[in-house]
Amino acid sequence: MQHMCKIIDNRKLCSDIFEMRIECPEIVREAIPGQFLHIRVKKAVEPLLRRPISISRIHRDTGSISLIYQCIGKGTIEMAALKQGEYIDVMGPLGNGFSLFNEERCAVIGGGIGIAPLLELACSLKNCDAYLGFRHDTFMVDEFASVCKETCIATEDGSVGSKGYVTDMIKDITKYDVIYACGPKAMLKRVKELCGESHVKCFISVEERMGCGIGACLVCACKIKEGDTWHYKKVCTDGPVFAAEEVDFDD
Ligand SMILES: Cc1cc2nc3c(=O)[nH]c(=O)nc-3n(C[C@H](O)[C@H](O)[C@H](O)COP(=O)(O)OP(=O)(O)OC[C@H]3O[C@@H](n4cnc5c(N)ncnc54)[C@H](O)[C@@H]3O)c2cc1C
Ligand code: FES
Structure with a gap:
């Protein structure tokens, strides 16, 4: 469940909102909408705890996932500073996800x-x-x-x-x-x-x-x-x- 994922892109969308795209074919194979990833932003002691971030897009064609996150504190600010080509430690996919009712309105x-x-x-x-x-x-x-x-x-x-x-x-x-x-x-x-x-x-x-x-x-x-x-x-x-x-x- 734990993977070192390469960052393909990490960019600002507006004010304090960022999009990070990571390469993670193993997660993509399992993931469904509504699940989340538990991210250890850095190997350092601080921030020690992982940060839960939802899966926003599953790109099945490229084996990658997009995360949209808001910078609000230590973990997410560190996340925004990460560069393309660096790796992050990701656990997932976690959680139950949404049940799909496709036939209904x-x-x-x-x-x-x-x-x-x-x-x-x-x-x-x-x-x-x-x-x-x-x-x-x-x-x-x-x-x-x-x-x-x-x-x-x-x-x-x-x-x-x-x-x-x-x-x-x-x-x-x-x-x-x-x-x-x-x-x-x-x-x-x-x-x-x-x-x-x-x-x-x-x-x-x-x-x-x-x-x-x-x-x-x-x-x-x-x-x-x-x-x-x-x-x-x-x-x-x-x-x-x-x-x-x-x-x-x-x-
Ligand atoms: C299932 C799930 C999915 C989430 N998906 C997203 C997402 O897609 N995008 C996004 O921007 N945010 C998401 N969040 C919220 C995100 O986890 C927090 O904003 C983030 O952990 C804040 O970390 P920080 O170090 O920047 O902030 P700090 O305030 O420094 O964090 C201190 C501690 O509080 C926890 N914490 C702070 N705010 C929250 C919060 N709202 N929910 C849970 N824990 C929190 C942190 O994980 C950390 O352990 C999600 C939370 C959960 C539970
Ligand atoms: S975060 Fe540990 S039981 Fe849910």
């Missing part, structure tokens, strides 16, 4: 960097609609537009597309049978409400801090409802994709 809903895992999903679904929300800078819109039936954009400042939140753009969620979403907790909570009210099937990809990434340390526990009770599941191995109805956001 589907939409993907993403907020900010949460759109990253939805691109490969949109490519696999074919003919889904995409609702993408950003604060101000947009990225990967053309890639979604090239594979989706309709792509709707919202920005919080109104600089591109509709002004407001991505969920405000969805006027009639009942035109879909299945919704897939990834993004900030508040967005996922709203998507869950919208789908719950209209009995639309909904799958969400959630984020938790991670240690091992393989189910051994319990750092990534997430509260799951089952009937009137609840228990914890591990985001790294039971997720990161869950049915929205089972995730308890009120924790």
